[in-house]
Amino acid sequence: MAASEPSRTLARSLPRVFAPSTRAQGFCCRRYASDQASTRSSSALGDLESDGSLKATAERQDAAKSFDPIARARSRRVQLPRSRYQFRSPKYDRGPLHPHRPPPPSDPSSRLFVPGPFSLPRVEQTYESTVASDILTLCYVHNPPGFKPPPKAPRLRSWDGDSPYHKNRALRGPRGGDVLRLLRKPITFNNIPKLERITIHSYVKQAATENSSWLHVAGIALQAISNVRVQTYKSRSSVAPWGIAPGRDTVAAKAELHGEDMEHFFGKLVDVVLPRLKDWPGVKGTSGDSSGNITFGLSQEQVALFPEIEVNYDMYPPKMIPGCHITIHTTAKTDKDARLLLSAMGIPFYGKIVD
Amino acid sequence: MRSLTLSPVLASLANVFKIPVSQTILRPALPLLNQTTISKPLTPGRQETRATFSTSSPLLKQKGRTYVDKRITLIRYFLHHPLTPRPLRFSRGRYLRHWTIHRAWQLYQANRRRAKQLELQRQWQAMNAACEELRTGAGDGGKLFRKSMIKTRVFRDMFPIEYGRLQTEGPGEGWNHDWKRPQPKR
Numbered sequence: 001m002a003a004s005e006p007s008r009t010l011a012r013s014l015p016r017v018f019a020p021s022t023r024a025q026g027f028c029c030r031r032y033a034s035d036q037a038s039t040r041s042s043s044a045l046g047d048l049e050s051d052g053s054l055k056a057t058a059e060r061q062d063a064a065k066s067f068d069p070i071a072r073a074r075s076r077r078v079q080l081p082r083s084r085y086q087f088r089s090p091k092y093d094r095g096p097l098h099p100h101r102p103p104p105p106s107d108p109s110s111r112l113f114v115p116g117p118f119s120l121p122r123v124e125q126t127y128e129s130t131v132a133s134d135i136l137t138l139c140y141v142h143n144p145p146g147f148k149p150p151p152k153a154p155r156l157r158s159w160d161g162d163s164p165y166h167k168n169r170a171l172r173g174p175r176g177g178d179v180l181r182l183l184r185k186p187i188t189f190n191n192i193p194k195l196e197r198i199t200i201h202s203y204v205k206q207a208a209t210e211n212s213s214w215l216h217v218a219g220i221a222l223q224a225i226s227n228v229r230v231q232t233y234k235s236r237s238s239v240a241p242w243g244i245a246p247g248r249d250t251v252a253a254k255a256e257l258h259g260e261d262m263e264h265f266f267g268k269l270v271d272v273v274l275p276r277l278k279d280w281p282g283v284k285g286t287s288g289d290s291s292g293n294i295t296f297g298l299s300q301e302q303v304a305l306f307p308e309i310e311v312n313y314d315m316y317p318p319k320m321i322p323g324c325h326i327t328i329h330t331t332a333k334t335d336k337d338a339r340l341l342l343s344a345m346g347i348p349f350y351g352k353i354v355d
Numbered sequence: 356m357r358s359l360t361l362s363p364v365l366a367s368l369a370n371v372f373k374i375p376v377s378q379t380i381l382r383p384a385l386p387l388l389n390q391t392t393i394s395k396p397l398t399p400g401r402q403e404t405r406a407t408f409s410t411s412s413p414l415l416k417q418k419g420r421t422y423v424d425k426r427i428t429l430i431r432y433f434l435h436h437p438l439t440p441r442p443l444r445f446s447r448g449r450y451l452r453h454w455t456i457h458r459a460w461q462l463y464q465a466n467r468r469r470a471k472q473l474e475l476q477r478q479w480q481a482m483n484a485a486c487e488e489l490r491t492g493a494g495d496g497g498k499l500f501r502k503s504m505i506k507t508r509v510f511r512d513m514f515p516i517e518y519g520r521l522q523t524e525g526p527g528e529g530w531n532h533d534w535k536r537p538q539p540k541r
Contacts (some may be wrong), residue, residue, distance in 0.1 A: 126522045
């Protein structure tokens with residue numbers, strides 16, 4: 001009896017080690033609420049069958065035996081291309097009736113395919129998180145429910161019929177000039193102005209008066225700061241003192257930025273370049289084409305402040321670094337909305353504000 | 356020969372940057388032209404090469420010769436170099452993988468855009484309800500509401516320049532917390 005006593009206590013005490021206890025295990029003084037849950041769930045896990053995935057082996061094997069890839073491939077109505085088949089997109093889209101049309105630009109075999117985006121620019125994050133809702137709040141105009149704005153006069157005026165020649169004549173333009181301005185709708189949650197694209201344009205007169213190296217340096221400088229292939233343009237106007245004839249001299253380089261490139265460029269402009277300009281009051285308040293696009297210029301020394309040119313400054317002939325005009329196209333319909341957006345994004349304006 | 360396995364693009368780049376990779380240069384035309392035109396003038400009368408002890412370029416000393424800056428030559432080389440990436444050619448598996456990822460990314464973007472739009476719409480409707488309450492339920496005959504709808508300075512003063520700052524992780528160490536906006540002179 002005395003010999004069996006320790007074995008009985010051992011048999012009673014052994015499972016207690018493995019049994020779940022309400023107290024925390026170990027020397028940890030802190031108890032977590034999830035500890036009890038985990039110990040309870042460990043006992044609950046015992047009810048689960050452990051061979052759940054192994055039960056259906058017979059059916060799986062049947063499915064594997066009945067699977068015939070060759071017959072399946074033959075039964076296809078339209079065969080898949082071979083694995084090594086290399087598709088070449090046609091160069092031109094010849095319309096919906098042509099049998100051979102290029103794939104959509106998202107297709108990697110398309111000639112227009114651009115991989116990316118590879119980053120989330122800070123400009124976009126700032127716009128989405130704060131600027132959009134702040135502009136929405138600033139521009140909010142309250143109309144009571146049931147309010148209907150009074151109907152406006154038609155923008156194109158009709159001719160008063162005091163002359164017989166007025167019949168069937170095209171409508172008159174608006175008062176004060178024949179320009180039909182864009183219509184501005186009140187800003188609500190679905191037409192908050194945002195950046196659309198940026199154009200960097202550089203007119204290099206020495207490309208006509210001296211040699212082409214000026215244009216080449218200007219082009220590669222624009223490419224360096226914009227990450228976009230530039231296009232060159234011929235002069236459309238005649239400048240007699242510089243000897244520039246229209247259609248003859250290639251004098252300008254232009255880069256158009258969209259999407260990610262545009263946002264990175266704008267971020268560099270606002271964060272790096274503009275704060276370092278000496279005595280720069282801002283963009284002139286009269287700038288803009290009255291349809292929501294704001295233009296300002298940078299001189300040679302200011303273009304040289306872009307980080308891509310600055311780190312590699314020695315590789316550009318210093319006198320040939322171009323000045324440029326930067327046009328910021330926004331989705332705003334008027335200049336005042338565009339200016340509001342740009343001031344929220346960090347571009348200062350000075351002087352008299354003209355809309 | 357490791358140099359023979361070098362791709363033409365790499366070889367031409369190495370050629371331009373004067374990295375000696377092999378004896379056989381794949382695109383020798385332009386850099387050799389550079390060396391001959393920039394450092395040694397091609398003069399038919401003087402074929403022998405003499406060591407010049409002047410640091411200035413010898414071409415500058417001659418009259419009637421156009422001196423092309425070496426940097427311009429390099430810029431022209433890189434501007435016109437057809438260093439375009441090869442078109443992506445995927446086989447079936449990779450193409451399907453690309454397609455799946457592309458569709459998933461489009462779906463994610465659409466969801467994000469929609470969530471943003473709904474959030475803006477929610478904010479707008481909240482403003483609408485608040486203004487309606489201010490107009491009718493404030494008990495001041497709508498005076499406060501009318502004051503709040505005056506927007507003459509919104510488009511004149513615009514955002515303060517301290518607001519126009521792209522978001523960062525946080526103000527850096529150089530941030531002056533005691534800075535106050537200087538008051539304009541009256």
